[in-house]
Amino acid sequence: MEILGRERRRRWADAEKLEILAAVGLNGETLARVARRYDVSRSQIYNWRRQFKKRGLLPTPVGPTFLPFDIGAPMLNAAPALEERMVSPAMVELCLTQGRRLRFDSGIEGATLTRLIRSVEAA
Structure with a gap:
């Protein structure tokens, strides 16, 4: 300095x-x-x-990225879930901001999921 x-x-x-x-x-x-x-x-x-x-000089984190979430939080402006729709036990639904939802297989790679979440949040 x-x-x-x-x-x-x-x-x-x-x-x-x-x-x-x-x-x-x-x-x-x-x-x-x-x-x-x-x-x-x-x-x-x-x-x-x-x-x-x-x-492009900022190093990217090597490990997984953890995102905060609240299981019991009420969804504002979100469409109600369809009760009769069957979801595979291997499917995961992630509720994002502004009522957006991502549904993906539980076997998805962490890096792929992180890129997907960032893309959806940036849109």
């Missing part, structure tokens, strides 16, 4: 930015705690993440 001029503006090297980005989520670290530890704003970390993602 380099401090320049009277305003003491910091210049971060790409390696330092990537180190800070990698610290988020590591061992349960939140973005706010990482921002405080490195004395940067949360918005700055979001900006760096967006910039690295746009340049």
Whole structure:
């Protein structure tokens, strides 16, 4: 890190930015705690993440991606389920935001399911 001029503006090297980005989520670290530890704003970390993602330099997570869900949450604006429709025991139905639903075989690969969920959520 380099401090320049009277305003003491910091210049971060790409390696330092990537180190800070990698610290988020590591061992349960939140973005706010990482921002405080490195004395940067949360918005700055979001900006760096967006910039690295746009340049294709943000490393993709190696392990599975877990998405939050609530089993007992009421579905707002969702069509009622058809009681008479038979669903195979190997089929899984995932309710996403805005009432969207995905039905897929329980044997689907994790990477394929992650790409599918991201595509549907981005649409």
